[in-house]
Amino acid sequence: MPKLWDETIDAHRRAVQDTVLETTVALVTEHGLASVTMSQIAKEAGIGRATLYKYFPDVQSILMAWHERHVAAHLGQLAQARDRAREPSAQLEAILRGYARITYKRPQDGEIAAFVHQGQQVVQAQQQLRDLVRDAIADAAAQGAVRGDVSPGELADYCLHALSAAGRLSSEQAVHRLVDVTLSGLQPSR
Amino acid sequence: MPKLWDETIDAHRRAVQDTVLETTVALVTEHGLASVTMSQIAKEAGIGRATLYKYFPDVQSILMAWHERHVAAHLGQLAQARDRAREPSAQLEAILRGYARITYKRPQDGEIAAFVHQGQQVVQAQQQLRDLVRDAIADAAAQGAVRGDVSPGELADYCLHALSAAGRLSSEQAVHRLVDVTLSGLQPSR
Structure with a gap:
């Protein structure tokens, strides 16, 4: 053909x-x-x-496929946001702002969220997300824009947990403030 | 009698x-x-x-009572740790280090954890914990030891989410580093 x-x-x-x-x-x-x-x-x-x-x-596999597509789209968005910025510190900030915004808009409750979040693919997606953030932190740390006294992996976990607070915030402004505070935690010690 | x-x-x-x-x-x-x-x-x-x-x-109510007692003991520990310190910034740090240590040592998985964490009392305990942290942040902010551009409530949510990363850490040293990073996020802007 x-x-x-x-x-x-x-x-x-x-x-x-x-x-x-x-x-x-x-x-x-x-x-x-x-x-x-x-x-x-x-x-x-x-x-x-x-x-x-x-x-x-079955119905379950359709929901899983729907969720997989969503997660892939989100990871793609974050990678794109990173690639639009030039400096490593700006790339890191773009990823973290993007992730906080996705977390803010994502439905936290409901039957579908509970169902799809028990799957193994969520663990893999979390790992990909963590790698994306960790690599951006490592790049920024290499330029002295991020503290070097804590490993990029630990800092990535800190960021992702801190930004998960966005899920319960009530305005975009509050989401921006949360990202600002989280970024402050990454700054090199005075 | x-x-x-x-x-x-x-x-x-x-x-x-x-x-x-x-x-x-x-x-x-x-x-x-x-x-x-x-x-x-x-x-x-x-x-x-x-x-x-x-x-x-029934068995369920016994598990709930057991959990309620644990949670009350943890909140008591945190209040005591706070009261042993004198300055508001030291009190805040004592609470956050204590909470991170409790989170680090707490079993994250297992049937009992899953069961007790679905109860309404967990929501109340979370609220009490948030109030404890928020008040300590407000006291420290009043002294200029914590940033004043974000409300104590939002900063408390940031702290508790960031420190929940302690649950997956593999050493006490890593827990200390996580608290250090989280505290850096609270510092007044340079």
Whole structure:
């Protein structure tokens, strides 16, 4: 098959998956995980039940795929924010502000959050996020913009835990202040 | 009844409760929450089943009482650590070092932790802890030892989230470094 045709099929598959993911999240949010069936999802997504089963074995796996896509998108956003800045200290700040904003906007409660956060892929995503932050800290520390008396890995854990406070804040301004305070903790000792 | 007799009864009740709490935690840790019965607990604690039911209606309520006592003891420890220091900045540091140490030593996983942390009393204990830290921050800020551009409440949330990283650290030294970094974030802007 010519390459163009492959791409058309890929795009089609991707569009079907997108529809299935969004439909499932909407249904589970409205009716609860226990009462949503594969038949309902197929009907709402406008595809056949057999087609749906070609993509996903069950409702749980659809939620996991939806979450995986979200997490990958967030990590991509953070890497992009980093790449738009030039200096290591600005790159680090861009990552931390981006992460705090994502944490601020992310639903903390609810059945879907509880379900997807128990998966092994969350552990992997956390590890990727930690690596991203740790490497940015190491680069900034090499330039003397971040304290050198604590390892980049420990500082990354400090940052990610401190910024998780953003999940309970009530304004974007408060999120900015939290990032400012967290960044102060990274400064070289006076 | 004379007061002394009341005190003797109180001390006896307290001793029985202590035994029941510790016995239950040991049994649940060994056999799992689902398979421990009130009869087993009574037998292991060396008291009658009827007596046990005078104190607690079920295994869950025993675990909750055990946790409540632990949390109260921790809050008491932190208040004592604060009161041993004189200057507001030293009091704040004593509270934060104490909290980080408790978090470091506390079992993070396991069935008992998961069970007791879903209770409403945990929310109240978190609130008391937050108040303790917030008040210490406000006192230190009034003396210029802590930044004044962010409210004590927001700074308290920052501290408690940052220090929760202690739960995954592997040495006391790392815990000290985490507290140092967190305290740096509280310093007045240069």
